[in-house]
Amino acid sequence: MAIQLLSRGNFFVCLFYLFLVGQGLLKY
Secondary structure (H helix, E strand, O other): OHHHHHHHHHHHHHHHHHHHHHHHHHHO
């Protein structure tokens, strides 16, 4: 269970990171 939550958390962190990168690219 903890491993599933951890992997899911990492998934959301990756999505958030990609979102920030996308915002940065859109600024340029």
